[in-house]
Amino acid sequence: YVGMADLVTYNVSGSPTASGVRVGDETFRGWPMPGGKSGQFSLFAFAWNMPLNVTPLVYATGPGGDEAHGQMVINFPKREQPKYRVRDLQIDDKFIEKVVNELDPNGSGDMVERFVRINSGMRKANNETLANLKTKTEPKFLWSQPFLQQPNTKVEANFADVRNYIYNGKRIDQQTHLGYDLSSTQHVGVQASNDGRVVWAAPLGIYGNCIVVDHGYGLQTIYGHLSEIDVHEGDMVKRGQVMGKSGMTGMAGGDHIHFSMQLEGVQIDPKEWWDAHWIKDHIARRVELPTA
Ligand SMILES: [Zn+2]
Structure with a gap:
């Protein structure tokens, strides 16, 4: 599916x-x-x-x-088989101002129109930048264990949830959310989901301060909205290693980690990769993973 x-x-x-x-x-x-x-x-x-x-x-x-x-x-x-949810997201002037002032500081004109441009046009451009990171993958498995879900986090939004953006009772935009929103305490340490190499560690539009880790063969994990990034492009990271702190940079109304995965630039549902049984049946039985 x-x-x-x-x-x-x-x-x-x-x-x-x-x-x-x-x-x-x-x-x-x-x-x-x-x-x-x-x-x-x-x-x-x-x-x-x-x-x-x-x-x-x-x-x-x-x-x-x-x-x-x-x-x-x-x-x-x-x-x-997941059921994709459609959710109405109420947004107010405070949120629009926060996002527009952060992501389009030199623009001018109607705030709502600028917000919609960021949410649609900038989102598309940011997803293309993420997809292009597939060229920075290594032709080997950099990992050997199941992927980690950030510990002690609550899942606030699922993969491929459809979001209606409602402002003053009117739908101003609709977007598909390609990841999981994981919330914990504010400024919690953001852990690498698995061993890999950092291929992006910089602001990225709606994703705010963003880290992308390559795990080899086109598989990459993405961490967004961070308040602090403590790794650099090229760094090798270990599973569970703290790479920065959660926050609300980019298109975020509260402190959380936007976590998603992509394969050859196609964003995928991380759920199976967190599942040790699935990894065993679908990956480890078919190819040789490195030993831990
Ligand atoms: Zn998110």
Whole structure:
């Protein structure tokens, strides 16, 4: 289902120039099996806006540009079919002023229009910047254990919740929320969800002060709205390592951590990656993870 990732292993005969998995108009790279084993594997995902009837296909391109396809069987845990919620978010002048003054300090004109421009246009540009970080991934697993949910946090918003922005009783915007909002105490230490390398540690529009950690093979975690960033681009981080402090920078009305994940630049639901059983069944049984 949408937001869900999986891993497939396959063999290609001949000498393909490229292979991987196609899901609709998205392409996920294939990689040589780790540990010197023969064959290829690919991590792939259904984007949040992918039609449900799209079937993922393994593809391989030959030296002449010809393309071969293979079918695969996918078993998604049906019990976990999520229900996407539509929520009305009441916003007031105070919130609009906070966001506009922070993210569009030199602009002029109607405050509500500027807010909507930030929430739609800037959000889109920021998501593109995040997606482009897929070029900074390493061709190996930098992690070996399940991903951590920030400890002692309450989930305030789920992956792919649809939000109506209501101002003075009128809907002024609608956006899809591609992550989890995790709240705890104010200025709580933000922990790396898993081992990896920092590929972004800077302000990023609606995400405020933002950190992105690469975990290898196109898989990355994103942490937004921080009040403080204590790592630099290029740093290696360990699972549970504190990288900064939570806050409300960017499009945030209260102190929380916006946490999300992306695979090859496609934002995905982190839920499965937090689940040790899912990691075992879908990843560790199919490819060799490094030992902890
Ligand atoms: Zn959020």
